[in-house]
Amino acid sequence: MKAAIHHGRSGLDGLRVGDMISEQPGPGEIRVRLKTAGLNHRDLFIMKGRSSSDGPLIPGSDGAGIIDAVGEGVNGWDVGASVIIHPTIGWDKIEEVPTVPQILGGPTNGTFAENVIIPAENAFSKPENLSWEEAGVLPLSALTAYRALFTRAKLKAGEHVLIPGIGGGVATYAMLMAQAVGAVVSVTSRNETKLEQARRFSVQHAVLSGGDWNEELKGEKVDVILDSIGPATFSKYLEVIKPNGRIVSFGASSGDAVEVPLRALFYPQLSWIGTSMGSREEFGDMLRFMEEHAIRPLIDQMYPLDETVEAFRRMRAGEQFGNIGLDLTSLSR
Incomplete structure (x- = not known):
């Protein structure tokens, strides 16, 4: 699969688009064929903190797409379901605050790729009132x-x-x-x-x-x-x-x-x-809140996957008003 991969150098200098092996989901996991993903300042922070000795990493915490594989023991999800991803791993209830929240896209591979494997409980049904672009940029920033x-x-x-x-x-x-x-x-x-x-x-x-x-x-x-x-x-x-x-x-x-x-x-x-990120419980509450009040993400600009570095340059320069996203179904060249 095509992915934006961080490896070899810290910061944006270590980010490139290349090929990664597409794996199968394990027990309790699903694989999502991503349509869109969103950029966050957290991604820049993660890349800045990595060194040449770290292994390859696919950044990205936000995303939305279609389930294309289901692991053993998963109930309630079928191949073909449209989902939006809750990016905080292992934080279920509001009051059960982890010492350091685990977030998709560091240390585990994230959403700047054609597909991603996540725990099944981190998938929510994609809101029908949102476009793929809106759903893909929503999760982490809106939850925060x-x-x-x-x-x-x-x-x-x-x-x-x-x-x-x-x-x-x-x-x-x-x-x-x-x-x-x-x-x-x-x-x-x-x-x-x-x-x-x-x-x-x-x-x-x-x-x-x-x-x-x-x-x-x-x-x-x-x-x-x-x-x-x-x-x-x-x-x-x-x-x-x-x-x-x-x-x-x-x-x-x-x-x-x-x-x-x-x-x-x-x-x-x-x-x-x-405060930092949010729980699975709050993610569901946030989706219902946005639907009830007809709130839609403000999208600044969408980029194809192979222009991920250019998208981050815009974010780093502070030029955006709203969310910057990636279209993971197309390449510019």
Whole structure:
């Protein structure tokens, strides 16, 4: 089978499209002939952390396709079923949080290939209202946004949520999901074009990251901040959040080390909450939520499999608004 394979060098320099052996599913597993897959910043992080001594890996956590083989002992799935993949392995219930979530696409082979083998319980029926392109880019980013907003932040109608770094998959899902429950949404970005795109979705405020947030928010304070950035913007959060507010961190694009004056946390009774990925239970809840509220993924651009490197260059440059995906049924050349 054709696949995007990472091997030999760290980062994007080690990614190429080539041939891998297509294997049969084992007990409790199914094989999915993939139609589409989605890119995530996690993929870049995984490739950056690999060295020349690591074996070949197929990255990719998101995908949707058709079951073409079923392993021994699998019940409830037949060849020919259309499925979307829950990318978190072995996390069933919301409260059973693993020490480190196991995610498809590192250390196990992922979805940037013509087929992938997954545990049968990680397959869900593809939502009929979504195209293959929409289903393929949905899983990880939408799941992360759903858990961050509702399981961890416990966002309620009428509350004001600030989403720094609008444009990526998690941020755009969070914008749509928060608005669906009646929350007020404001966003930030370094890119004025992305702010203009966000304004089309009737956000309350679209704030330049380098500006005075208090001034651009017109003095309004926020109840919830979704943090995927870390130290570059964290001090600004403390200036615009209400007493009893919640900061929910799920990423660290500007680094891991955040210096926080503790009095700025405990005097206003702030909660700083961590979150990552989500459980099988939440994945089902997220799919039902999106169907109920008619939320569809925002697709920035789709690429053929042999242009996977070009797709990641767009993501790395921060040029997208929405999800970047791969069409695994075609090659450009």
